[in-house]
Amino acid sequence: MSTAILDPKIAPPFREAVLPVLRNPMLRKNVAHATQVIQNKRAKLVAEKTDWQELRSAASAIRMHVLENLGAYLEQFEERCTAAGGVVHWAADADEARAIILNLLRQENATEAIKIKTMTSAEIQLNPYLEAAGITVHETDLAEIILQLGKEEPSHIVVPALHINRSQVREIFSRTMGLKDLSDDPKELTGAARHYLREKFLRVPTAISGANFLIAETGSVAVVESEGNGRMCLTLPETIVTVVGIEKVLPRFQDLEVMLQVLARSATGERMNPYTSLWTGVTPGDGPQRFHVVLLDNERTSILARPKERQTLKCIRCAACMNHCPVYRQTGGHAYGSCYPGPIGAILTPQLMRMHHAESLPFASSLCGACVEVCPVKIDIPAVLLDLRADAVNIERKQAKRAFDLMYIGLRVANTVFARPWIFHTAQWFGRIGLSAFTGKDGWIKWLPGLGSRWTENRDLRGLPKQTFHEWWAARAKETR
């Protein structure tokens, strides 16, 4: 169904990648519906919380404190987790993380693994790597199973299949599970997934998970979920391998009193998600008896080193920013060319790529600031976007012949024009005449030639008004005199 490419190294730039989406009314309808539902639910539950801003301040301060003292807290986590029977591994990049995980699965003689939804594993593109090594990976989150069976890509970090509607799910399930009489009732579709996965939960002895939080004080790991597939994967297998970014640590168990309150409300508009599991190393007689944590750097330390960009790592992956983003709500997730879409993806992905790829993403924003208003850990996404835009332009400028690029010449001309009122007014006059040829009866410009097409290929432009503000002001002064 989808031709989305979520590898930032090969994905097309944002303004090219959005085109198929903008021309797909069904996809846009699905995305708009889902984001509207979550927005409404979140707004209702945030409004009932009298201390919402205080919770955000605390969550933001805790996360920043962790990042500033990350070394100390990670070492503490490692020590306590190891003492409780866990094994801690360190991976500098995606290659190392994948190799460590494959090696652990080989030690278990695993030919299959069940998996809890984890964005970190998508970041390191774990599934295709394991499949190529002969290990069958079974996703167990309902949305992830829809995507896996439908050979689709995720378009959201909390509800990854939000771009797929019930009749499309019915088609995927009836085809891949061999259920001819399946209806498109979500209840029946969910029942089909329950039945399909139960056998795998009971049979496959090796599981892979991500983590929402690591607790330094105790060496514990917390996973937040809704369906219970997480609990299945954390409880039934003999071995669990958890892959997690180094930034996910919290100092103390008690910090969850803040994080759990802000996370569920922001992510799904619930007072609390149905299930949150916390485990500490290995508990004799209860759950997996072999437990490995893979701590992943993958450029997080480079983000940490830049004071303004550091806050990117405060993220707790609630997805509120994308649900409220006017750009994401039009384009959905695939155009971002990464498993991390939306405003957080627009700042995280290019940094994970050290600006070598995905450098178009910081421009995929109107800088309206809706994201920072809803962010439960107060990441100033527009500030980071602007800083990364400067990076992208600086890199582009250094490339050969860029000085003669039409865009740069245009901007230099604009610089001169905007600084001198008389040239500006003359240019306005010419502009109005020039653009009138392209302006439709409805006052919108839908197509422009040359450099102007860079704007109009993705969005319409308001035609210039018949009268400028200056002219209106002068006329008004004359009238009232």
Add this chain to the structure above:
Amino acid sequence: MNASVETRARILGRIRSATERVAKAPTQLADAYAALPRTYVRRGQKSNESKLELLIERLREYDAEVVECLEAGLASSIAAQLAASGKLVFVAPAGLPKEWLVSGFDWKIDHGLPAAEIELVEGVVTGASCAIADSGTIVLHHSESEGRRVITLLPDWHLCILRASQVVETLPEYFDRFSKPPALVTWVSGPSATADIEMTRIKGVHGPRFLHVILVRDETQDA
């Protein structure tokens, strides 16, 4: 594992140099943590009675069934719930009080039952460690009376017995009550659910589809 030791040192080195201007000295870390702003609501303002009412309301919003009883009526309340479920085979944690194992049903006591056997059981009866009224959350620490995690996961029907004294109003109150962190915790807020298909909430993907709660009132508690 030389490569691994080297990677660890390299990552920690990168973290140290990235944060050298802002990281606190080890002796000051605890003070810096203690100084973090925590001006959010810690303690609820409700009376004991309205706190319990809030919990019941929240649980019912999740489609959980809630009944109340007095300590003296607990065994008969359990019997009534089990009978109404229409189920016969129940698993119980090893430490469940004997008087809760009401007669007339087939009880499997979990002394490490294999998962395949628990899968065949129709329901489970357990205690709990705490409940949080504000979010309708039941907290299991998987002690002797709450059982291993698997027994409250595979059966489709869960009866949880909760004492009024175990109910707190806010999440921070829970953390105040258990300042020594437990090794295993499951926070349960209603039955398993998903909204992955068109944001339509569907009850019961995995895990118990039916959650029943008996709230045991203790007459000596404050009114």
